[in-house]
Amino acid sequence: MASMWKEFSKGLWAEIPPFRLMLGLCPTLAVTKSANNGLGMGLAVIFVLALSNAVISLIRNIIPKKVRIACYIAIAASLVVAVELLMQAYTYPLYQQLGIFVPLIVVNCIILGRAEAFAGKNPVHLSIADGLGMGIGFTMSLTFLGALREILGYGTLFGHHLFGPGFHPVHFMVEAPGAFVSLGLILACMNLMSIRKAMRRGEKPAENPMPGCESCRGCAMGRD
Amino acid sequence: MREIIKMIVVLSAICGLSGFCLSYLKQLTAPAIENQVLTYVQGPAIKQVLADTDNDPIADRKKFTNPATGKEINVFPAIKGGKLVAIALEDFGAGFGGDIGVIVGFNVENDTLAGIGVTTMKETPGLGTVVADARFTKQFKKQPMNVDLKSKGGQIDALSGATISSTGVVTAVQNAAKVYQAIKSEATGTWK
Numbered sequence: 001m002a003s004m005w006k007e008f009s010k011g012l013w014a015e016i017p018p019f020r021l022m023l024g025l026c027p028t029l030a031v032t033k034s035a036n037n038g039l040g041m042g043l044a045v046i047f048v049l050a051l052s053n054a055v056i057s058l059i060r061n062i063i064p065k066k067v068r069i070a071c072y073i074a075i076a077a078s079l080v081v082a083v084e085l086l087m088q089a090y091t092y093p094l095y096q097q098l099g100i101f102v103p104l105i106v107v108n109c110i111i112l113g114r115a116e117a118f119a120g121k122n123p124v125h126l127s128i129a130d131g132l133g134m135g136i137g138f139t140m141s142l143t144f145l146g147a148l149r150e151i152l153g154y155g156t157l158f159g160h161h162l163f164g165p166g167f168h169p170v171h172f173m174v175e176a177p178g179a180f181v182s183l184g185l186i187l188a189c190m191n192l193m194s195i196r197k198a199m200r201r202g203e204k205p206a207e208n209p210m211p212g213c214e215s216c217r218g219c220a221m222g223r224d
Numbered sequence: 225m226r227e228i229i230k231m232i233v234v235l236s237a238i239c240g241l242s243g244f245c246l247s248y249l250k251q252l253t254a255p256a257i258e259n260q261v262l263t264y265v266q267g268p269a270i271k272q273v274l275a276d277t278d279n280d281p282i283a284d285r286k287k288f289t290n291p292a293t294g295k296e297i298n299v300f301p302a303i304k305g306g307k308l309v310a311i312a313l314e315d316f317g318a319g320f321g322g323d324i325g326v327i328v329g330f331n332v333e334n335d336t337l338a339g340i341g342v343t344t345m346k347e348t349p350g351l352g353t354v355v356a357d358a359r360f361t362k363q364f365k366k367q368p369m370n371v372d373l374k375s376k377g378g379q380i381d382a383l384s385g386a387t388i389s390s391t392g393v394v395t396a397v398q399n400a401a402k403v404y405q406a407i408k409s410e411a412t413g414t415w416k
Contacts, residue, residue, distance in 0.1 A: 059238075064231045071238055078242035085249055089256035092264045 004129045007118075011133030018141045018183075019190050023109040028142060029179040031101050035158050038146025040094040041101065042139025044087065046132065048079045048105055053119040053131030055079075060120050072115040073106065080106045110134060148182060149173045262298075266314060266327060269341025272361075273312050273329035274302035281312065286414060288407045297403060301415045302329070302338075308415040310338045313403060317395030321346035324355070324392040328400035330369070332412055337371070340364045340397060345389075352389035360390070369401040 015021055018028040024045075032038045055075050056063075063071045084102050087095040095102065105111065114134055119127040151157055153174035155167045172178045198204070262282055274281050281300035288299050302310040312329040324345040329338030342356035354360060363380050364371065372378025373394055382390035 062234055064227065064234060066227075067231045067235055070235060074235070074238050074242060078246055081246050082249055085246075085253045085257070089253040089260060092260035096264065 007126050008129040008133040011137040016137040017110045017134050023113050027101050032146035033174045034150045035147040037097050038142035042142045044083050046135030049135040050131035051079050052076045053127040056115050056119040057124045057127035076111045077106045266343050269327040269343045272341040273339040277302040279303045290406050292406045315396050315400035317392040319392030320352050320388045326396035328397050330404050337364050337367045347389045352386045355389045355393050
């Protein structure tokens, strides 16, 4: 049980996908024009990630090593088509807003990254916990960034106007450059927090505080 | 050799199983999706065209078979004061980036256009997409069924810089008019 919590909680802060693992940045930048869109995309990714991790973990011993990527992608793609059909059937306006980024969940690095780094080698209950944790962390990041851009760019939050008519929204925030700038500032803040935490503990802060490479184990780079 | 066979079998099994599950899911969600598409894609255009009605045109819709082509189409009625005043149907015309979907409304009394509304299009943003705006679509109100662009001797002003998109919309209206003529007697008989 403790190990399940450990796998689940690491996706919520220590290894949060877009801000620490640097995975899934494309939808993070593209769909966060409003908090609602960010939330909707995040929920779709939770569904796909948790189920994909579960299924891959279930059949991890049958999948031959040489075609494992092809199998992971086939499973992820089927789940994304299922999510697309469900969104079209029950939440059509959200589907219209997210547009092409729903099918692009298939090539979202988080799905393939967690499949390769975790689900392919770990039992089902831990893989589900990992998938849920990463998915919820992703959703929180997207909703946070979406809320930030929506408040500054439109003056609303989830569609509700926050400020009076005297507020001049900064339209830059909801354009593409605003997304990059916001993401950069958030990453800088997170790095600052890691450095402060290390200094408080009396350790020397790491050169590059991002735990990205070691935890991914996707290629040979993080293995030295 | 065994390795290759195992790879083929596992991959085929995964793909086959997912194909099976997905087609089942698609069948299951088909009615819900049709409803949602009607409400959100065609709905706004229908409301724009059949503005003043006692009924809900989408809920009262019926499928008719076009005797000329054999295709099934959805027809949306506008009923006011207990009588059928107008019907609307969707047709398509080739635009710049693909087919433009247009909902065309016809007044049944005098066979004139009640108005049009664009549903789907992939036109150039800011240029071709202006065909969906009121300043282009309002030209179609109360026109006779056989409209055409002014450049071809008709009554509709094309948009400058968007000739192909304008032609696409006019073609869609002309196609819709042909369908209307084919099914008019059946439709007026159904909703007296």
